[in-house]
Amino acid sequence: MGRQPCCDKVGLKKGPWTAEEDQKLVGFLLTHGHCCWRVVPKLAGLLRCGKSCRLRWTNYLRPDLKRGLLSDDEERLVIELHKQLGNRWSKIAARLPGRTDNEIKNHWNTHIKKKLRKIGIDPVTHQVLEPPRPPPCEQDATPPPPEPPEQQGPPPPQEQQGGDIMREADGNEEEEEPSPLIELHEMTAPPRPRPLGAAEGATSTCSVSPASVLSPSCSSSAVSGVDVTEWPEPMYLFGMDGIMDVGWDGLISDAGVDVDPFAHYYHDAGFDDQDVWII
DNA sequence: AAGCGGCGCAACCGCGTCACA
DNA sequence: ATGTGACGCGGTTGCGCCGCT
Numbered sequence: 001m002g003r004q005p006c007c008d009k010v011g012l013k014k015g016p017w018t019a020e021e022d023q024k025l026v027g028f029l030l031t032h033g034h035c036c037w038r039v040v041p042k043l044a045g046l047l048r049c050g051k052s053c054r055l056r057w058t059n060y061l062r063p064d065l066k067r068g069l070l071s072d073d074e075e076r077l078v079i080e081l082h083k084q085l086g087n088r089w090s091k092i093a094a095r096l097p098g099r100t101d102n103e104i105k106n107h108w109n110t111h112i113k114k115k116l117r118k119i120g121i122d123p124v125t126h127q128v129l130e131p132p133r134p135p136p137c138e139q140d141a142t143p144p145p146p147e148p149p150e151q152q153g154p155p156p157p158q159e160q161q162g163g164d165i166m167r168e169a170d171g172n173e174e175e176e177e178p179s180p181l182i183e184l185h186e187m188t189a190p191p192r193p194r195p196l197g198a199a200e201g202a203t204s205t206c207s208v209s210p211a212s213v214l215s216p217s218c219s220s221s222a223v224s225g226v227d228v229t230e231w232p233e234p235m236y237l238f239g240m241d242g243i244m245d246v247g248w249d250g251l252i253s254d255a256g257v258d259v260d261p262f263a264h265y266y267h268d269a270g271f272d273d274q275d276v277w278i279i
Numbered sequence: 280a281a282g283c284g285g286c287g288c289a290a291c292c293g294c295g296t297c298a299c300a
Numbered sequence: 301a302t303g304t305g306a307c308g309c310g311g312t313t314g315c316g317c318c319g320c321t
Contacts, residue, residue: 014290015314016289017290051306051307055290055291056289059290087311105310106287107288110288
């Protein structure tokens with residue numbers, strides 16, 4: 001036991017990162033990579049804990065990050081994956097190149113949940129919600145059924161009978177592809193190769209040699225193919241422009257069309273498009 | 280124009296897991 | 301086999317921004 005707090009209370013900074021800190025961290029990681037996060041702040045001259053550095057890097061500074069709102073296709077994909085995986089954001093993020101688990105989690109909590117509820121889908125179970133109760137006829141003494149506890153782990157993954165498939169999946173080390181994603185064939189973009197510590201390999205120890213600053217060893221054309229000048233907004237630090245415009249949207253939206261990401265939910269739930277409950 | 284409330288995002292916290300001694 | 305340390309993940313919090321009154 002006695003696990004020590006990762007940030008010894010003494011003298012380590014917390015809270016928002018400054019441009020200078022960002023610069024130090026990025027500069028260090030691009031030059032040296034990271035062997036272990038614990039030493040990164042020390043070597044980079046930061047008064048932060050390694051954990052904080054890792055988070056900052058993976059959620060914000062990584063050159064391959066795609067920023068901005070999730071596209072409809074991405075949103076749809078997130079919903080499908082959530083249906084299968086539950087709140088396993090890192091696994092979901094692994095399927096969305098350039099997106100972070102944190103970002104997806106936030107988007108889920110702030111946008112998608114609401115949208116699903118609005119169309120009568122329980123965002124936890126992905127089941128059709130009970131229609132709004134009719135105006136209470138006072139005598140209805142039966143207490144409302146307890147709200148399904150939210151954030152209670154993954155939904156009983158869809159209609160799968162019994163068993164925690166997540167656990168099972170874990171047993172199989174989940175590298176087993178989740179069952180084929182229905183309806184996704186037309187929307188999944190060609191997986192962008194995953195550079196530098198990107199999700200699936202969030203844990204990966206990508207080594208970045210100085211020589212490979214722009215194409216870290218664990219990277220791929222994704223990064224190497226992207227000029228630094230196309231790094232994401234945080235790279236404002238270095239006077240770099242957004243990477244956002246780099247063709248990802250183009251890639252996925254080849255499926256084209258402005259598809260309502262919830263359309264199939266309307267359908268699954270037996271609604272016509274308009275036939276939604278406004279809750 | 281100012282105040283207030285809600286929303287969204289970045290960051291933190293704590294636990295689980297894994298690797299290694 | 302066991303204990304320890306590091307990392308990663310998911311949940312939660314805090315704060316700034318923006319829109320509404």
